[in-house]
Amino acid sequence: MARTIHAACPHDCPDTCALLVTVDDAGHAVQVRGDPDHPTTAGSLCTKVAHYTERVYAPDRLLHPMKRIGKKGAGQFVRISWDEALDTVAARFSAICADDPRAIVPYSYAGTMGYVQGGSMDRRLFHRMGASFLERTICSTAGTAGYAATIGASVGMDMEEFANARLILIWGANPVVSSIHQWRILQQAKRRGARLVCIDPLRTETAQQCHQHLAPLPGTDGALALAMMQVLIAENLIDRDYIEKNTLGFEALAQRAAEWPPERAAAETGLAAADILALARDYGSIRPAAIRINYGLQRCAGGGNAVRAIACLPALIGAWREPAGGILLSSSGNFPVDGKALERPDLYPGTLPRRSINMSTIGDALLDATDPPLRAICVYNSNPLAIAPDGSKVRQGFSREDLFCVVLEQFQTDTADYADILLPATTQFEHVDVHRSYGHLYMLANQPAIAPLGEAKPNSEIFRLLAQRMGFTDACLGDSDSTIAAQAFNTDDKRSAALPSLATQGWARVNVPKPFAPFARGNFLTPSGKCEFYSAQLERQGHDPLPCYVPPHESTRGPLAQRFPLAMISPPARHFLNSSFANLSRFLEDEGRPRLLIHPEDARQRGITNEQKLRVFNDRGTFHAWAEVTERIRRGVVAAPSLWWRKLSGDGENANAVTSQALTDLGSGPTFYDCLVEVMACRPACNTVG
Numbered sequence: 124m125a126r127t128i129h130a131a132c133p134h135d136c137p138d139t140c141a142l143l144v145t146v147d148d149a150g151h152a153v154q155v156r157g158d159p160d161h162p163t164t165a166g167s168l169c170t171k172v173a174h175y176t177e178r179v180y181a182p183d184r185l186l187h188p189m190k191r192i193g194k195k196g197a198g199q200f201v202r203i204s205w206d207e208a209l210d211t212v213a214a215r216f217s218a219i220c221a222d223d224p225r226a227i228v229p230y231s232y233a234g235t236m237g238y239v240q241g242g243s244m245d246r247r248l249f250h251r252m253g254a255s256f257l258e259r260t261i262c263s264t265a266g267t268a269g270y271a272a273t274i275g276a277s278v279g280m281d282m283e284e285f286a287n288a289r290l291i292l293i294w295g296a297n298p299v300v301s302s303i304h305q306w307r308i309l310q311q312a313k314r315r316g317a318r319l320v321c322i323d324p325l326r327t328e329t330a331q332q333c334h335q336h337l338a339p340l341p342g343t344d345g346a347l348a349l350a351m352m353q354v355l356i357a358e359n360l361i362d363r364d365y366i367e368k369n370t371l372g373f374e375a376l377a378q379r380a381a382e383w384p385p386e387r388a389a390a391e392t393g394l395a396a397a398d399i400l401a402l403a404r405d406y407g408s409i410r411p412a413a414i415r416i417n418y419g420l421q422r423c424a425g426g427g428n429a430v431r432a433i434a435c436l437p438a439l440i441g442a443w444r445e446p447a448g449g450i451l452l453s454s455s456g457n458f459p460v461d462g463k464a465l466e467r468p469d470l471y472p473g474t475l476p477r478r479s480i481n482m483s484t485i486g487d488a489l490l491d492a493t494d495p496p497l498r499a500i501c502v503y504n505s506n507p508l509a510i511a512p513d514g515s516k517v518r519q520g521f522s523r524e525d526l527f528c529v530v531l532e533q534f535q536t537d538t539a540d541y542a543d544i545l546l547p548a549t550t551q552f553e554h555v556d557v558h559r560s561y562g563h564l565y566m567l568a569n570q571p572a573i574a575p576l577g578e579a580k581p582n583s584e585i586f587r588l589l590a591q592r593m594g595f596t597d598a599c600l601g602d603s604d605s606t607i608a609a610q611a612f613n614t615d616d617k618r619s620a621a622l623p624s625l626a627t628q629g630w631a632r633v634n635v636p637k638p639f640a641p642f643a644r645g646n647f648l649t650p651s652g653k654c655e656f657y658s659a660q661l662e663r664q665g666h667d668p669l670p671c672y673v674p675p676h677e678s679t680r681g682p683l684a685q686r687f688p689l690a691m692i693s694p695p696a697r698h699f700l701n702s703s704f705a706n707l708s709r710f711l712e713d714e715g716r717p718r719l720l721i722h723p724e725d726a727r728q729r730g731i732t733n734e735q736k737l738r739v740f741n742d743r744g745t746f747h748a749w750a751e752v753t754e755r756i757r758r759g760v761v762a763a764p765s766l767w768w769r770k771l772s773g774d775g776e777n778a779n780a781v782t783s784q785a786l787t788d789l790g791s792g793p794t795f796y797d798c799l800v801e802v803m804a805c806r807p808a809c810n811t812v813g
């Protein structure tokens with residue numbers, strides 16, 4: 124008899140779907156569906172995960188431990204036993220630890236978002252060793268910091284409440300591609316008469332289905348938000364009672380906003396002043412007004428302050444009074460996660476000074492002779508050769524013959540090619556895990572549906588075995604996966620009340636009021652308990668205490684633009700998830716080939732025609748892509764849907780060949796979408812790399 128298993132989508136996507144996996148008599152997973160009972164999944168999945176069995180049973184899954192035999196990066200390996208693999212890694216790590224454990228760094232992100240496979244045994248082991256800490260900044264830290272300065276934590280509207288809003292700003296987000304279940308809810312609102320406005324330099328699949336699309340230049344959203352404030356305040360479209368009771372620093376904010384009439388923001392953003400004015404008036408008069416802001420707008424120099432400014436808007440108009448008003452960046456702060464129990468930072472040796480490495484500048488970190496220089500890196504749940512900025516530096520760093528590189532992977536990625544020891548990891552169908560979401564309000568459990576394929580092991584098991592071989596005897600380094608899963612949520616926290624239904628139903632809503640209107644009466648999560656227009660905390664850290672406009676590092680109005688006049692963004696491709704799925708034939712066929720969207724006028728000036736092969740370059744590097752000449756992208760901007768595996772892109776490069784390691788104003792995040800380039804049509808000679 125076929126069985127049905129409750130599972131959770133492990134991927135880095137705000138929807139965190141509840142899955143039902145059907146397993147046949149032979150123990151084969153034959154189908155995966157969205158759980159019809161789970162409110163946001165509502166029985167549907169994106170195309171990537173609807174075909175998940177193709178990923179799990181892909182012919183190129185890594186199934187055995189291997190060691191490198193060729194040059195670094197050549198991807199030549201020979202099969203070895205688990206004993207040899209683990210002994211080799213443990214011996215190398217132990218030897219380095221004897222000199223200085225901070226010469227070892229883990230490198231992981233959200234290949235799986237599960238706590239068991241991505242945020243527990245791994246952390247415990249590296250803490251116990253005394254390895255360098257990894258600052259996991261690659262996606263969201265700028266926005267998170269800006270939002271937290273204003274609101275206090277990653278808490279905002281309930282994603283389900285957007286259905287009842289009358290005005291929705293979709294700002295730096297492309298839910299049709301990157302959060303399809305949120306899009307379903309936004310469409311409900313649209314059917315009920317809500318006005319949808321999309322703010323994005325690209326006329327995305329989402330923008331095409333909204334009532335209005337505003338296309339600012341990348342990295343200029345802070346100026347737009349300040350000008351909206353100026354109009355709201357000048358035209359008295361604000362909620363004085365809400366401001367009085369629940370906010371801090373209104374007078375100072377009003378002074379700052381007064382510096383930003385729409386005409387000034389128009390010059391920065393490339394929008395029409397009249398459009399800015401009209402947007403502010405709509406926002407000041409239509410209720411409930413909701414903002415879905417997402418991480419697309421914070422990958423630039425001023426990303427933190429842009430989010431900070433936008434996060435002030437709902438308090439100015441009292442939008443928080445209603446459950447369908449306010450803003451949502453991420454829901455992750457609603458979950459009673461017990462980070463200390465999971466990660467055990469107390470295992471770090473007390474006497475050793477702590478050293479952190481920012482994952483967004485891994486290229487420089489591997490090449491710099493920082494004290495102590497990095498001698499070993501252990502990569503899991505991430506593919507830095509494809510996803511980290513300034514790809515040629517990243518490649519140079521990983522090419523170091525003296526760097527001991529261990530990679531835990533499901534597939535032989537660009538990064539796996541640089542491993543000294545390559546270890547096969549299980550997929551979500553083969554291991555235990557537990558999840559929160561950064562979009563909705565449900566905790567989820569993942570039960571293994573099938574036995575591990577080949578000799579693959581869960582990350583947690585690999586780190587447990589390494590701990591043993593390195594002679595660490597702390598009890599928590601032996602915790603089983605189900606023990607770790609049970610530690611993830613703090614059972615003393617009242618938000619955990621429904622936790623027991625994880626076991627039966629696979630998911631449970633965090634115990635917060637429904638309908639959820641977290642700041643209807645203030646009670647913000649900031650130090651003052653108010654929505655902080657003025658942040659003393661930021662001031663103490665040497666930042667502007669008020670939201671300010673920080674222009675792009677690589678501005679189309681600055682001197683660099685004379686040589687590299689086009690602002691490049693590289694947002695998610697629909698059929699890839701970062702670089703995941705980008706090796707599977709179904710999705711490669713859907714995406715076709717690396718594309719560059721360019722405006723007809725920019726193309727004409729360069730003699731570029733549709734479908735032509737292009738060379739995209741700046742001082743950091745070059746990659747090739749095929750022209751899609753389209754008015755969907757505004758003039759002066761080009762877009763390269765991402766992320767391709769470098770080795771499958773045709774020229775060994777992807778969009779990160781040109782992105783930079785410069786960081787954001789707040790949160791030390793990457794600036795992928797703050798990147799000037801020039802583009803040329805390829806002559807026959809550039810069919811080779813160059």
Ligand SMILES: Nc1nc2c(c(=O)[nH]1)N[C@H]1C(S)=C(S)[C@@H](COP(=O)(O)OP(=O)(O)OC[C@H]3O[C@@H](n4cnc5c(=O)[nH]c(N)nc54)[C@H](O)[C@@H]3O)O[C@H]1N2
Binds near residue numbers: 294327
């Ligand atoms: N199919 C698919 N889904 C995904 C992903 C994927 O790779 N593929 N990635 C997942 C991950 S890791 C994340 S973090 C989320 C990301 O999801 P979102 O946070 O929604 O972010 P992006 O899709 O990166 O960007 C959203 C939009 O921001 C626009 N944008 C770029 N620069 C600016 C700017 O300066 N201002 C404004 N206003 N808009 C700008 C881009 O054109 C893009 O359309 O999606 C997740 N979902």
Ligand SMILES: Nc1nc2c(c(=O)[nH]1)N[C@H]1C(S)=C(S)[C@@H](COP(=O)(O)OP(=O)(O)OC[C@H]3O[C@@H](n4cnc5c(=O)[nH]c(N)nc54)[C@H](O)[C@@H]3O)O[C@H]1N2
Binds near residue numbers: 234506532701782
């Ligand atoms: N140019 C440009 N660069 C970007 C972005 C962009 O928009 N433009 N987006 C950025 C963003 S938002 C993010 S979040 C990062 C994402 O960067 P990453 O988190 O590195 O994401 P992926 O590329 O999906 O790589 C995840 C890897 O983890 C592996 N994996 C999955 N599950 C497991 C497991 O259980 N065990 C092990 N060992 N491995 C597993 C997958 O096979 C995959 O190769 O990329 C960033 N890079």
Ligand code: SF4
Binds near residue numbers: 133169172302303
């Ligand atoms: S929509 Fe997102 S969470 Fe849902 S199945 Fe697809 S990738 Fe996973």
Ligand SMILES: [Mo]
Binds near residue numbers: 135261
């Ligand atoms: Mo991300």
